[in-house]
Amino acid sequence: MSTIQRDQLFRASCLSLLVTSLSFGIRAGMLDKLGVDFQLDKAQLASIASVAFLGFPIAVVIGGFIVDIIGMKKLLVLAFLLHLAGIILTIFAGGYWTLMISTLCIGLANGTVEAACNPLVASLYTTEKTTKLTHFHLWFPGGIVIGSLIVLLFDKLGLSWQIQVGVMLLPTVIYGYLFSKLDFPVTERVAAGVSTAGMYKALANPLFIFMFILMFGTAITELFTGQWIGVLLKNVTENAILLLALTNGVIVLGRAFAKPILRAITPQALLFVSAVLSAMGLYMLGHFEGTAVFAGAVIFGAGVCFFWPTMLGFVNTNIPATGALGLNLMGGAGMFAVSVYTIFMGDFYKSLEASASSPIEAGRAILNATLVIPVVLIVAFGALVLFMKSRNKAEPLAEVTV
Template sequence: MTNSDVSTVPNAKRLLWAGFMAILAAGVGFAIRGGIFDNWSKEYGFTGAQLGAIGGAGFIGFCFGIFGGGVIVDKIGYGKLVVVALLCHILSAFVTFGASTPENAYNFLYWGMFLFAFANGTLEAVANPLVATLFPNQRTHYLNILHAAWPAGMIIGAAAGWVLDDKMALSWKLQLALYLIPTAAYGLMFLGQKYPKSEAAEKGSSFVEMFKSVGILGAVVACYLLALFFGDLFKGVSPEYSNIIGYGIGGILLVGVAVMTSFSLGSILLFVLFVTHALVGAVELGTDGWIQNITGNLFTSEQGKYLFLWTSAIMFGLRFCAHWLETKLKLSPIGLLLACSVIGFIGLTLAVNMHTFGMALVALGIYAVGKTFFWPTMLAVVGDRFPHTGAIAMSIMGGIGMMSAGLIGTPGLGYAKDRFTGESLQSSNAALYAEYKAEKPSTFLNIPSTAAYGLDGKKLAAAKEATEKTDAQKAVVLADQQGDRATLKADSYIPLIMSVVYLLLFFYFKSIGGYRPLKIGE
């Protein structure tokens, strides 16, 4: 296949690999930052809640970047947003490196993380629609190649952190500076390039026209997640009214979209895709956020790192194979998503009962195959079926996935871990549970009726770290492991639900003559 068969834009491959390098920088920085949380805790005395808030800034910043960038990119062009992202990536390093004392560290690290994530979100608002525009006939293939950069960056960042931190004990600032190398690379690769316009921008579509397919239905999904975000944001200011404030802001935004689009209901198909991508964010990124902790608990910390690198390597390699799967196995994007959801369910179900490292390699390897194609292929479906939305629908979908990971997936798995661990210990030894029970309950989505008590973190850590465990400590550790297994079981239901949705979509497209990309006007 010649380059002309793939894209009519002469610099298409350079722009593709520039986008790849941009997402690689995000993955490297994300992995290194995750590995130096313990450094920050020791150096500045942060609590787990403070570290969680700093990490949460990564999700918040990304959402603002991709939502804001996606809305304006078709009007101002890709190049200007690349400059904004590059400056924010560089500024993020300087802000983060400003942390020097326990008194100033929290603010510097929080806003440094926010700027870093904002840059990542802005780049995705550029790279996703850019690649979809460059390769209109092979969006699934090239968007998967673009997003192979994320696991590649995670591998590099995790491996580098392992060597630089665990083996060489270098300063966390030197470790973090590593992400500036791919940052400089993508800046040079984008430098001086001519960017194509999306099909919608080329046709002169107005912002309102691009937004109409999103409409009220699509906005409901995004505004609900924004309501959860603002509810969490105001929890420290007004705990009693934070949910009301959050839903109030979400409602105002929803009304704004309704008025702007002349009360367009929007596409039901796009609404279904948005809801499904929220599940993708929860099961892919949410699980990624916990999997090292869970496997490190079921096995050893070092084996947990091996397994994380193993699953990331599988994702990296397979994301170059989407075109082969489409052409050789005759899988449409929806067929690919259906197959992946079934495989993901099987992998997580097997992981529930992994008791040896070899079994873990098999189970998590199967899960990694399943989750590989979710994110980029969902973006490709939106690009194929809704070209008239320009970058807007694709960027909103990316933001929904990331917000779901930060607001539902990661906290939800943490809640499940607390709930199932507490229930396991209570059922086996009520007196021991009373001794180890956490002071404050965990809730899901701030719903009081979900309140459940996990175990006290310090007491649990002491039981796990004891070299010669008492019978009581053994029982606590066993309950914690059983809680992890029950959490993986609950997690497996997400791809199972997704498989039902994809099956219905498969039959829907079959009823209208099969899946195919559309042009504006169709």
């Protein structure tokens, strides 16, 4: 480990995740423009958006199976090449199918980043995994905020969506260069000498299976709503894209204070509170108007803030033998669920828009349908809190500072 520059690897990882999140933020802000420029309906836009979520689980699951074999560095070089190809293809897209292909490339790149960087962070910070994974994942909402503001600024300046997408080229080139120059550790499972058979046995643990299933709900609640909020609420407020920026700004702030929060509350209790706040915020977004919608966005942001990194940190801390594959199966499950849900809701939105007496009703109907998910999560995470208490695991799980 003497040649491993831990902090530089962590910063480069954050930059690669920034590119991933910029792709979400910028694409969420330009979905309507793509529809106008290429004459695409809501179902087609949903299909394009869903491909990014579909490419992600494909890459993250394949990456999970091979990262221990080929190493994290090679995966991140591949992520760089896929990001580069996806950005360039998007800029020069000519219609539905070229947008689908370019979005797939970006989705594969995003999944490859997650496949390599989650085990990398866990390997670099073995005694504070949940905190550092949360700090790492701060850059996902951070990039969405930046991307949303770029969309707003460039729209005001009259600049095209192609230029907005081109902004992602600079951080992509920088992270590709940084990773090419740095040495990498082996994954934590390899370093600990846990066998492949031992890893697969750990994946059959009922607690892992339970968390794997719940990852569907946490990911849909956070990412589907975030990706589509500008479309769903465009008739409720003139600044729907600001709702996206506000929500993710709250997430950035919350994740920045992950260490003191996780010292005060166990990860399983934090997941329960997150589900309650997510349900409250989603209800407000679906029922309120005017300024109250922005209050709903704040509460919703506080709710989804810790979902993704805490789910990963909880699994890797409590079932460490699952290793990089366990982390990546969790991420793949989440993104796959979002992909399927986005396609389904795109068709649902199209039918609602045609039948609703007001466009507002269609967007709110989607949000109210999605509200069922965090309500179910409240019950599930409540059960998790009780289960972990029965195992005498009430203390914060991974908060020893190194």
